[in-house]
Amino acid sequence: MTLLNIFADPHISINHYIAVSAMLFTIGVFGVLFRRNAITIFMCIELMLNSVNLLLVAFSTYHHDNSGQVFVFFIMAVAAAEVAVGLAILVTIFRNLHTIDIDELKNLKN
Amino acid sequence: MRALTYTSFLGIACLVLEIFNLRKIVVPVVILALLAILGLNFTEWNGSSVSFYNDMLRADNFALAFTGLLIVTAAGLVTMSGSFYDAEETKLADYISVIIFTLCGGIALVSFSNMAMLFIGLEVLSISLYILAGSKRRDIRSNEAAMKYFLMGSFASGILLFGITLVYGATGSFNLAQIAVYASGPNVDPIFTVGVIMILIAMLFKVSAVPFHFWAPDVYEGSPTLTTAMMATLSKVAAMAAFYRLFSVSFVNNFAGFAWILSVVAAMTMLVGNLTALNQDSFKRMLAFSGVAHAGYMLLAIMSLYHNSANALFFYTVAYTFASLGAFAVGISVMKRRKSEKIEAFNGLGKSNPFLAVALTVFMLSMAGIPPLAGFFAKYYVFFEAIKTQHLAVVIVAVITSAISVYYYFKLILAMWTKDSEDIEATTGSMSYVAIAAICLVVTLALGILPSLVPSITQLASK
Numbered sequence: 107m108t109l110l111n112i113f114a115d116p117h118i119s120i121n122h123y124i125a126v127s128a129m130l131f132t133i134g135v136f137g138v139l140f141r142r143n144a145i146t147i148f149m150c151i152e153l154m155l156n157s158v159n160l161l162l163v164a165f166s167t168y169h170h171d172n173s174g175q176v177f178v179f180f181i182m183a184v185a186a187a188e189v190a191v192g193l194a195i196l197v198t199i200f201r202n203l204h205t206i207d208i209d210e211l212k213n214l215k216n
Numbered sequence: 217m218r219a220l221t222y223t224s225f226l227g228i229a230c231l232v233l234e235i236f237n238l239r240k241i242v243v244p245v246v247i248l249a250l251l252a253i254l255g256l257n258f259t260e261w262n263g264s265s266v267s268f269y270n271d272m273l274r275a276d277n278f279a280l281a282f283t284g285l286l287i288v289t290a291a292g293l294v295t296m297s298g299s300f301y302d303a304e305e306t307k308l309a310d311y312i313s314v315i316i317f318t319l320c321g322g323i324a325l326v327s328f329s330n331m332a333m334l335f336i337g338l339e340v341l342s343i344s345l346y347i348l349a350g351s352k353r354r355d356i357r358s359n360e361a362a363m364k365y366f367l368m369g370s371f372a373s374g375i376l377l378f379g380i381t382l383v384y385g386a387t388g389s390f391n392l393a394q395i396a397v398y399a400s401g402p403n404v405d406p407i408f409t410v411g412v413i414m415i416l417i418a419m420l421f422k423v424s425a426v427p428f429h430f431w432a433p434d435v436y437e438g439s440p441t442l443t444t445a446m447m448a449t450l451s452k453v454a455a456m457a458a459f460y461r462l463f464s465v466s467f468v469n470n471f472a473g474f475a476w477i478l479s480v481v482a483a484m485t486m487l488v489g490n491l492t493a494l495n496q497d498s499f500k501r502m503l504a505f506s507g508v509a510h511a512g513y514m515l516l517a518i519m520s521l522y523h524n525s526a527n528a529l530f531f532y533t534v535a536y537t538f539a540s541l542g543a544f545a546v547g548i549s550v551m552k553r554r555k556s557e558k559i560e561a562f563n564g565l566g567k568s569n570p571f572l573a574v575a576l577t578v579f580m581l582s583m584a585g586i587p588p589l590a591g592f593f594a595k596y597y598v599f600f601e602a603i604k605t606q607h608l609a610v611v612i613v614a615v616i617t618s619a620i621s622v623y624y625y626f627k628l629i630l631a632m633w634t635k636d637s638e639d640i641e642a643t644t645g646s647m648s649y650v651a652i653a654a655i656c657l658v659v660t661l662a663l664g665i666l667p668s669l670v671p672s673i674t675q676l677a678s679k
Contacts, residue, residue, distance in 0.1 A: 124385070124407070131378055138371055147367060154374035161381045169388040177332055177390065181377065184339045188370055191343055195350045195362045202356045208367070211360045214434040 123164035130157035144196055144206040148189060155185050217268045217275045219257040219283050220323045226253070227316035234309035242309050243298040246316065250291040257283050271391060272330045278526055279327030281673040282457045285534060286326065289450045290319040292541050292652050293442065299646035300442045300548060311351065318344040318446065322454035326461065331380045331390040334458060338376070338422065342369045345451060348443040349435060361438025368421065368431040376418030382411030392465045400469040412467055416474060419462070422455040425515060426484040429508045433492075436504035441551065444500055445544035448507045453533045456514050460529055464521050471521055478519050479610045485512030486617040493624045498557050499547050502624060503540070506583060509621060510536050513598055513614060520601040528597040531670050535582065535590035535663060542656030543579040546572045549649040559628055564637035573632045575653040580625040582660045585618050590663035 130153060137150030159178045166174025200206055226249050233242050257280055260266075265276040273279075294312055301308050317340060324337030346369065350362025384390055386408035387398040399408070417428070424432040436444045463471065489509030496502040514536075517529035549572065554561040566573040582591035595618060602611050663669055 120385075127381075131374075134374065135371075138367070144363070151367075151370045151374060154371075155377065158374070158377040158381050161378075162384065165381065165385040165388075168385070171388055173332075173390055174384060177335075177384075180332055180336060184336065184343075187343055188339065188366075188373075191346050192366050192370070195346065195359065195366055198350060198353050199356075199359045199363060202354070202359055208363065211363060213357050213360055214364075214438050 120164060120168045123161060127157045127161035127164070130154075130160070142207050142209050144199075144208050147208070148192055148196075152185065152189070155181055217266075217273045217279070217323075217327055218260070219253050219287065220273065220320060220327070222249075222253045222256065223287075223316055223320050223323060226250070227313045227320065230309050230313035230316060234313075239305065239309055242312055243294060246294050246312055247291050250287055250294065254284055254287045254291075257287065267329060271393075272333045273324070273327045274329040275327060277673045278457075278461065278530075281530055281671070282326035282453070282533075283323050285530075285537060286319055286322045286450055286454060289453070289537055289541060290315060290322075292545075292655070293446055293450070295648050296445075296545060296548065296652055297442060299648050300440075311348070314344050314347055315446070318348070318450060322450055325454040325458040328458070328461070329392050329465070331384070331392070331395075334462065335373075335377065335380065337458070338455075339373060341451060341454060342373070342422075345369075345443070345447060348446065349439040351443070352440050357438040358440060361435045364431055364438075365435045368435075372418045372421035372428075375414050375421070379411045379414030379416075379418060382407045382414065384411075386411065392462070395466045396469070399467055404470065409470075409473075412470070412474070413477075415462070416477070419455065419459045420481060423452060423459060423511045423514070424508050425481050425511050426488045426508065427481075429485070429488070429511075432508055433501050433504040436507070437498060437500050437557075441500065441544065441548050441557075444503075445541060445548075448503060448540050448544070449537045452507060452511065453537055456511070456518075456529070456533065460518050460521075460526065463518060464526070468521055475519055475607075478515055479607055482512050482515035482519060483610050483613045485509065485515060486614055490617040490621045490624075493621070496624070497559055499551065499559055499561070499628070500557055502559065502628070503543065503547075506621065506624070507540070509617065510583070513595060513618075516598045516602040516607070516610065516614060519607055519610070520605040525598075525601040527670075527672055528601045530673050531663075531667070532594040532598050534670055535594035535660070538656045538659045538663075539579040539582040539591060542575060542653050542660065543583075545649045545652040545656065546576040546579070549646065559631050560635075562628060562631045563635040564632070566633040568637075571650070572653060575657045576632065577629050578657055578660055580629055582664070584622045584625040586622075588664045590660045590667070592664065593667040 134150045134154035138147050141147055159181055162174045162178050196206060203210055230242060230246060260275050261280055265274060267274045293315055297312055301311055321337050321341030324333055325341060328334045328337055346362055346366045349365050350358055352358035383395060386405040387395050389395060421428040486509050489505050489512055493502050493505035496505060514529060514532055517525045517532060550565060551557050551561055582589035585591045585595040599611050599614060
């Protein structure tokens with residue numbers, strides 16, 4: 107399972123799934139690191155989690171093992187709970203600051 | 217692993233008590249229930265290492281010992297929450313149930329034997345802590361702490377998940393034992409190594425090790441102090457135990473390649489944590505950096521996996537938890553009265569309330585590792601394990617930094633005993649803070665005189 111020559115390979119193999127997921131994950135990571143709008147950052151975190159879901163399903167089929175797909179349901183449930191709490195925190199910030207730009211959050215720096 | 221089931225029910229029972237307007241009895245009921253669960257937990261001690269729910273959890277001595285420590289910590293936090301949240305009585309049951317749910321996450325984290333349980337435990341722990349960190353809704357600093365903690369936490373979970381997925385891709389299983397079988401085999405796929413490194417990064421995030429520690433001081437400072445105490449004790453101990461469990465079961469055969477990364481991280485963590493703590497003037501920020509430094513000392517135990525350093529890690533976490541919990545109990549009662557979080561708020565405490573001042577002095581000395589307190593033996597055991605595994609250079613760094621740490625712990629002690637304050641009235645802390653400080657004081661002194669009181673947890677954990 108190497109990532110070499112995926113573009114030369116005419117068939118869709120597990121390596122293509124790894125490549126796509128890795129790309130989606132990287133986009134998510136860069137979004138979290140460089141975007142300043144809290145909602146966009148939330149979406150980028152979701153993108154990271156969904157790239158993991160895609161890869162889990164691909165590996166699950168590859169290994170003929172169902173536990174990977176079950177894990178996806180756990181991730182979805184937890185991600186929903188996480189975002190619910192995250193949005194609640196965002197609402198309290200918006201009530202106090204009237205902005206969701208995370209650069210405005212600097213009351214705690216020395 | 218009955219403890220996990222019963223604590224989950226206890227969390228729900230709290231919310232039910234709230235529905236029936238029985239708010240007044242929530243705190244005593246929960247403390248009694250936690251003590252009962254603690255007793256039940258130890259009936260499984262030295263059992264046959266049973267696995268539960270299709271090998272999702274495993275109740276070996278390692279899991280039971282850390283579960284016991286977490287339950288005691290949670291009971292201490294619930295005791296203090298009665299007076300800490302006295303201005304928000306209507307929400308008391310909610311806060312306590314969230315504390316109990318955090319405990320559930322912690323128990324899952326110290327007893328998992330499947331990657332799914334590691335993920336769920338970590339998320340239950342973290343999501344509850346996001347809620348508690350932001351629980352002062354009108355305070356912008358609390359909002360900010362919650363937001364930073366949330367962003368860093370979910371980022372780290374994303375990395376952890378990708379790591380777990382890559383490991384699954386290589387091994388075809390989430391079960392720790394089966395992963396260990398693959399990992400000790402002849403052909404280890406490169407994606408397995410990448411996966412392990414991503415899991416390692418995520419765990420370092422959670423235990424706030426350098427260079428992933430930057431969120432800790434801000435989050436510790438902004439959160440309500442009781443939540444800070446929880447992050448410093450319950451959450452850090454659970455994450456550290458999970459880290460140890462994961463690497464000692466699954467990756468121990470490939471560990472030589474990661475040990476040098478960990479030794480660099482541990483040395484950096486101790487240096488940065490202790491040196492930055494030197495010029496902090498806020499009590500909570502100072503304890504945050506001291507917590508970062510202590511994570512570095514605990515990493516020494518993880519580096520010495522081969523020699524089964526679980527005992528050293530457990531002793532260190534016990535000593536650290538009680539010193540920290542006690543320090544926060546004294547800190548909360550002083551900061552509440554003086555309405556300041558600066559170290560100057562502790563001026564003259566030696567005159568106005570000698571008991572609290574003596575207790576805080578002992579906790580600080582224990583954290584600094586002065587004999588004959590619990591913290592001295594904790595550091596001694598951990599350093600000893602690291603020397604046995606030829607990590608001499610890191611131990612030298614550890615000894616030097618622990619000498620440096622004495623300076624900032626003494627800054628607080630000197631403030632209490634040598635400086636004066638206009639506020640000379642007796643600082644009569646609420647009884648619950650005094651009680652917690654007294655219990656922690658007794659444990660810290662007792663473990664310093666008789667370190668063998670902490671039972672050996674390796675008989676079954678080594679299997």
